[in-house]
Amino acid sequence: MEGQLTAELGHFALLLALMIAAVQAVVPLIGAQRDVAPWIAVARPAAFGQFLMVAVAFAALMRAFLISDFSVSAVYQSSHSQMFWLYKLTGTWGNHEGSLLLWILILSGFGAAVAAFGTNLPPALQARVLAVQAMIGVGFLSFIVFTSNPLARVIPVPPEGLGLNPLLQDPGLAFHPPFLYLGYVGFSMAFSFAVAALIEGRVDPAWARWVRPWTLAAWCFLTIGITGGSWWSYYELGWGGFWFWDPVENASFMPWLAGTALLHSAIVVERRDTLKSWTVLLAILTFSLSLLGTFIVRSGVLTSVHAFATDPARGMFILGFLIVVIGGSLTLYALRAPALKSGGLFAPISREGALVLNNLLLATACASVLLGTLYPLLLDALTGDKVTVGPPFFDATFGPLMVPLLAAVTVGPMLPWKRADLMGAAQRLRFVFIAAVLVGFVTWIFTTGMSWPAAVGIVLSVWLVVGSLVPLAERVKLFSVPFTESLQRAAGMPRSVWGMVMAHAGLGFVLLGITVLLTWQTELGTVLKPGQSASLNGYTFTFEGAGNVRGPNYTAVRGVFSVTRDGRPVTTLAPETRSYVGSAMTTTEASIRPVWFGDLYAAIGESDGAGGFAARFYFKPFVQWIWLGAMVMVAGGFVSLSDRRHRVGAPARRGAPAGGKIRTEASAAE
Amino acid sequence: MRPAFLVPLIIFGLVAVALGIGLGLRPAEIPSALIGQPVPTFALPGVPSTAPGLSSADLKGQVSIVNVFASWCIPCREEHPLWMDVAKSGSVVLYGLNYKDTPENAAQWLQTYGNPFKRVGGDFGGRVGIDFGVYGVPETFVIDGNGVIRMKHIGPIDRAALDNEILPKVRELQAAAQAAAKAQ
Numbered sequence: 001m002e003g004q005l006t007a008e009l010g011h012f013a014l015l016l017a018l019m020i021a022a023v024q025a026v027v028p029l030i031g032a033q034r035d036v037a038p039w040i041a042v043a044r045p046a047a048f049g050q051f052l053m054v055a056v057a058f059a060a061l062m063r064a065f066l067i068s069d070f071s072v073s074a075v076y077q078s079s080h081s082q083m084f085w086l087y088k089l090t091g092t093w094g095n096h097e098g099s100l101l102l103w104i105l106i107l108s109g110f111g112a113a114v115a116a117f118g119t120n121l122p123p124a125l126q127a128r129v130l131a132v133q134a135m136i137g138v139g140f141l142s143f144i145v146f147t148s149n150p151l152a153r154v155i156p157v158p159p160e161g162l163g164l165n166p167l168l169q170d171p172g173l174a175f176h177p178p179f180l181y182l183g184y185v186g187f188s189m190a191f192s193f194a195v196a197a198l199i200e201g202r203v204d205p206a207w208a209r210w211v212r213p214w215t216l217a218a219w220c221f222l223t224i225g226i227t228g229g230s231w232w233s234y235y236e237l238g239w240g241g242f243w244f245w246d247p248v249e250n251a252s253f254m255p256w257l258a259g260t261a262l263l264h265s266a267i268v269v270e271r272r273d274t275l276k277s278w279t280v281l282l283a284i285l286t287f288s289l290s291l292l293g294t295f296i297v298r299s300g301v302l303t304s305v306h307a308f309a310t311d312p313a314r315g316m317f318i319l320g321f322l323i324v325v326i327g328g329s330l331t332l333y334a335l336r337a338p339a340l341k342s343g344g345l346f347a348p349i350s351r352e353g354a355l356v357l358n359n360l361l362l363a364t365a366c367a368s369v370l371l372g373t374l375y376p377l378l379l380d381a382l383t384g385d386k387v388t389v390g391p392p393f394f395d396a397t398f399g400p401l402m403v404p405l406l407a408a409v410t411v412g413p414m415l416p417w418k419r420a421d422l423m424g425a426a427q428r429l430r431f432v433f434i435a436a437v438l439v440g441f442v443t444w445i446f447t448t449g450m451s452w453p454a455a456v457g458i459v460l461s462v463w464l465v466v467g468s469l470v471p472l473a474e475r476v477k478l479f480s481v482p483f484t485e486s487l488q489r490a491a492g493m494p495r496s497v498w499g500m501v502m503a504h505a506g507l508g509f510v511l512l513g514i515t516v517l518l519t520w521q522t523e524l525g526t527v528l529k530p531g532q533s534a535s536l537n538g539y540t541f542t543f544e545g546a547g548n549v550r551g552p553n554y555t556a557v558r559g560v561f562s563v564t565r566d567g568r569p570v571t572t573l574a575p576e577t578r579s580y581v582g583s584a585m586t587t588t589e590a591s592i593r594p595v596w597f598g599d600l601y602a603a604i605g606e607s608d609g610a611g612g613f614a615a616r617f618y619f620k621p622f623v624q625w626i627w628l629g630a631m632v633m634v635a636g637g638f639v640s641l642s643d644r645r646h647r648v649g650a651p652a653r654r655g656a657p658a659g660g661k662i663r664t665e666a667s668a669a670e
Numbered sequence: 671m672r673p674a675f676l677v678p679l680i681i682f683g684l685v686a687v688a689l690g691i692g693l694g695l696r697p698a699e700i701p702s703a704l705i706g707q708p709v710p711t712f713a714l715p716g717v718p719s720t721a722p723g724l725s726s727a728d729l730k731g732q733v734s735i736v737n738v739f740a741s742w743c744i745p746c747r748e749e750h751p752l753w754m755d756v757a758k759s760g761s762v763v764l765y766g767l768n769y770k771d772t773p774e775n776a777a778q779w780l781q782t783y784g785n786p787f788k789r790v791g792g793d794f795g796g797r798v799g800i801d802f803g804v805y806g807v808p809e810t811f812v813i814d815g816n817g818v819i820r821m822k823h824i825g826p827i828d829r830a831a832l833d834n835e836i837l838p839k840v841r842e843l844q845a846a847a848q849a850a851a852k853a854q
Contacts (some may be wrong), residue, residue, distance in 0.1 A: 109721040182805055189684055244742060264744070270847065277675070281678060284678075285678070288682070295689070307854075319686070319689055322689075322782070323686050324684075326682050327679065327682060327683070327686070330678050330679040330682055331679055333675065333678065334675045334676045334678075334679050334681070337675050338675055341830075373783065374685070374689075391742055392770060523776065523778070525778035525781050525782070547836045588782070603782060603785060605781055605782035606782070606783070606784035614784075616778055616781070616782055
């Protein structure tokens with residue numbers, strides 16, 4: 001009885017949140033236009049109230065999932081009383097309605113955060129930002145209230161739920177959506193700031209300084225989300241791949257590419273007061289790609305294993321919403337952006353020039369992923385021709401674009417602002433270059449068939465990792481002053497510089513992991529009977545036998561393999577194939593053990609009916625570097641986020657004449 | 671207003687129109703121009719150590735299903751247990767068309783998840799897939815005893831599609847073939 005009350009209470013809170021959001025979207029905006037202080041003042045309490053109401057609704061849904069209240073339709077659709085409690089909890093967002101509610105919770109959470117921490121923002125700007133944020137909120141809240149109410153009842157109450165998609169019953173995927181959404185939705189802040197700036201008709205360094213931390217935080221979360229998803233596909237899909245170019249993966253990768261470009265172009269606005277209209281456009285596009293990703297996942301226009309139940313009516317609603325949000329903001333952009341005055345001029349060879357190159361390459365890469373994702377659909381819609389785009393397309397387009405980008409990552413930070421001397425930078429990087437080429441040459445000789453891609457990958461990895469450390473070494477005057485003084489200088493260095501070095505070196509680690517993995521991984525597929533063994537890369541895998549095991553809501557065949565090397569035991573691997581109760585689906589649970597320089601990976605397949613089982617073994621060298629490298633990038637992002645400039649916040653907008661303060665900071669950071 | 675600033679809006683407009691049309695298309699229901707046409711002529715090698723190769727001649731003589739799959743295709747995994755069930759039941763002959771894949775990956779994929787196919791054609795370059803009008807992977811064709819394509823399903827099949835659309839079509843074609851044999 002009490003549970004029923006909570007669900008209705010949650011529904012009521014959701015309606016209240018919608019009403020508050022509607023007020024928040026209109027009143028502060030008018031207030032800011034007409035300069036009416038009490039109307040402007042509505043923004044902050046409304047943002048808090050909206051967040052509180054959404055949080056109540058979310059808590060109500062989560063509670064219904066935890067106690068398996070099957071009278072709530074979302075619970076009935078995607079939960080089961082025998083499920084492990086953690087998956088009951090994470091089942092809250094393992095369905096269409098619940099994941100939308102999580103999206104809104106995060107959206108209103110970011111709004112509340114701007115209200116709480118944005119106290120140094122000019123009140124009119126804050127009011128406009130919160131109003132834009134609330135407009136997005138109104139769209140999503142009406143979507144959920146009118147088409148996908150998560151707290152709708154089922155009558156009569158079913159005795160048992162239908163169960164959660166088995167692929168989602170996994171710790172990696174359980175916590176994947178919250179991070180992904182923190183990233184997606186986090187970019188709504190950059191969007192709201194961009195639209196607010198267009199309404200105000202002004203973009204200046206102070207604006208960029210407010211936007212950057214929000215973008216950086218969103219970027220960090222999105223990176224965690226994508227990395228988690230990649231790790232999940234590595235061990236759960238039983239295939240040992242880390243990226244499949246699946247439409248849903250691409251949907252999260254496109255905002256990441258655009259967001260990375262935005263992070264870099266915002267630096268130019270902040271330091272040099274130029275590239276303004278481009279940065280505003282990137283902010284709009286990054287969030288637009290997040291929305292497009294949602295559309296792709298929700299509408300079912302593209303087939304993917306990740307898609308939840310789809311429904312054309314929902315697709316139409318999201319498409320309408322996309323047209324209003326993206327079309328509206330781009331119209332505003334077309335009207336107002338030409339008026340944005342550019343500040344500092346710069347030569348093509350300069351820090352600004354390098355960041356522009358970064359933006360061009362990232363934007364092109366993003367466009368190629370977008371094209372590959374939508375091409376089958378676009379061509380079919382326009383001409384009726386049918387084509388398939390698989391990984392071959394992305395290997396051919398995305399790969400070549402990354403080579404110049406990665407090569408430039410090391411050079412960019414070596415260039416001063418305004419005008420630079422490329423030869424001077426080359427001079428400072430010559431040892432790194434020689435080292436990278438040497439290592440690459442050795443790689444080229446030792447790979448089977450002298451693999452060019454492997455050599456290029458290794459050269460770029462060394463170039464990135466060692467090259468990113470050069471600005472660091474120069475700043476602390478490594479080897480040219482006593483070591484203790486270098487340490488002191490390192491401690492006094494701005495955290496944003498540390499963050500940059502970590503992020504760029506992390507990227508090098510990712511590339512190194514990918515290159516080594518693709519070049520040297522070995523695999524073996526065979527059928528083994530108990531007692532038989534197979535060997536791979538010096539490791540011997542002996543099949544000890546297979547048996548049935550029961551989980552809370554699945555039965556599994558588990559094979560046990562003991563692994564030895566030179567007669568000495570290394571480990572035991574126990575991969576499973578699981579069949580879930582109440583669905584025809586089986587999932588593979590690979591068994592993975594890290595050893596020196598890589599992972600041992602085993603998966604078990606079908607029985608051959610004569611006592612033998614299909615088994616696959618991989619040696620995956622350096623594979624953990626891919627995810628560790630990504631985590632180093634994230635750590636770099638958080639370190640940069642903790643920089644004094646971000647913590648203290650921007651100085652008052654009119655405090656310093658434009659340029660004066662900025663120039664001092666820029667030269668201080670050289 | 672300068673025209674350059676309108677470019678993003680115009681591009682988005684085109685994308686939105688295409689997405690709108692795409693929504694209306696319901697990709698799983700697109701009729702194929704090849705329905706009612708004989709299968710294209712081809713002869714493909716097999717996938718190592720799992721199944722013999724496939725040619726257009728194999729598709730004549732009895733009603734069969736051709737399933738287009740690839741190891742890199744994630745939705746293929748989802749529908750695979752259903753094909754294993756069909757193979758166990760023995761109600762119809764299943765053939766596989768392995769699309770734009772490598773022989774090793776395809777072989778291992780079949781070893782891991784089981785091989786429901788009597789024969790598998792390794793269409794590693796994707797040429798035969800183009801002749802079949804393959805739009806995406808997975809795709810499924812129902813072919814009658816004369817080697818004529820009778821039905822096409824785009825995207826992964828589920829239990830409902832199998833029981834309500836594909837298998838009834840197979841039974842209808844099998845019954846028609848039997849009736850024709852009796853009449854002769």
